[in-house]
Amino acid sequence: MTTQSIRTGPPSAAGDSHRVVTAVVCLALAAVVAAMASLNVALPSIARSTHASQTQLEWVIDAYSLVFASLLLPAGAIGDRYGRRRALLIGLVIFGGGSAIAMTAGSANMLIGLRVVIGLGAALVMPATLSTITSTFPAEQRTTAVSVWAAVAGASALLGLLVSGALLAAFSWQAVFGVNVVLAVLAIAGTLRFVPESADAEAPKLDFVGAIIAVVGLVAIVYAVIEAPTAGWLSAQTLLGVGGGLVVLAGFIAWELRQPHPMLDPRVFRRPQLAAGSLSIFIQFFAFFGFVFIVLQYLQIVRGESPILASVSVLPLSGALIVTSRRAPALLTKAGARWVCVAGLALIAAGMLVLAQMGEHSSYLLQIAGIVPLGIGMGLAMTPATTGITESLPASQQGVGSALNDLSRELGGALGIAVLGSALTATYRSHLHLPGAPASIVTQARSSLAVAAKIGGSTATQAHTAFISGLHFALICASATAAIAAVLVAVLLAPRHARAAHTEASPETT
16 A cells, blocks of 8 residues: 655644654643543542442543543544544543543542543544654654653653642642643644644545454453452353453454454564564553552552652652663663563563562652662663554554554553452452451441541551552562563564564555
8 A cells, every 4th residue: 555644734833843743742642641540649539539439449540541442543543544633632622621521520430431531532642642753753763752752651640640649738639630631721732833734645444343343342351350359250240241352352353354454453463573562561551550559549548648648659660760761762772672671571570579568567668669670660661662563564554553552551551450450459358357347337348448448447457458468469460460571572572583574574564
């Protein structure tokens, strides 16, 4: 297929530097990434004001992540066909508008519904930010710009936590959504003024059937995992949900293999760089967002820290990530993508293992000893993984390539919260022993740590102990997952595999 890029926009856009365009798209990126994590610091406040259960709290976070992840591929294809700048603007309007309405939410279920809407907008925004860089920047500037994008993608989550913590010191949790509105308005203004339009003039029709199949499969799996602690891991609901979701995703693969112009050709995963990059990104954010979901409840409820102090406590992770991401291009030149990515994943595994040792009265030094390697590891692994994905696909599919990178990231985050959150919840409930307590108290305490802490007395003490047990198990699982991923990435990027894939790969994927 011959690709013709259309790059149009306001006259001033052509003369603007790539640095300004990078700043604008990274502002939009920061808005949608921060929205995924920033609400974590408000979970105890949400639980107290809405009486949300632990499962509902997971859905408050994952409703956004799930819709976000499920729609990234079709959203990236929409940007490729109809214009990345246009997709970015529409997404920002939906994202900002949904956030404005969420400021009025009065119940957990209403909040979950609005997070679905906000996730829809974010799905249009995120692939457009990266594909704008990869499709309009010259090759010599692309890796540096991608490293900036990767640093913002990783650090924005923690900076969002800090801003949210500061807001919660003076306002209610609804104020957290006000940040989304402000960032969306600024990003819209910057996009209109500086960002050029880019699109593939000959892009094929959108694969709506494939998109629907993929969404159904992903939703079924994540829903089943989140509900598993309540329904039971071996219950018919859980087994049918996970099994049915896997069958649907197998159907998606079969459908895409038969399409002349698939939304995502499964054969691209034969390319080691793309397969390794997708796996690496998935595992990084599986561990990262699962950690954030768990540790902020630990710091605020078990340790009794304020939202702002809890946010500041994890800020060194962001600093380590930003500094390392900026050094990643030079390290790639010296050591190569394989060893930089493997080293990053190994550091993530080590950091998680250290963090799994935290207890109710652990010193802050132990936390630092875990979060700094975690930040360095993510800073090392993100840039080669993202570059490996985008450089494995032709210019005409940069929107889909960007969406695949984002899908790996957001699906990893959603499943990290779901799987590690469910492991935490299941362990918490199995270790929560309240002999002699009334049945109503036991039921309330089992629903979430925040509710148990509000009851106080021996109930809160036992709940803290049970939560720590769940934290240990969940973070050990995260560490083991990152270690396994490091081995798999090393194998995928072995020189013999790279040479074989280069021989087999066609110059263009349709």
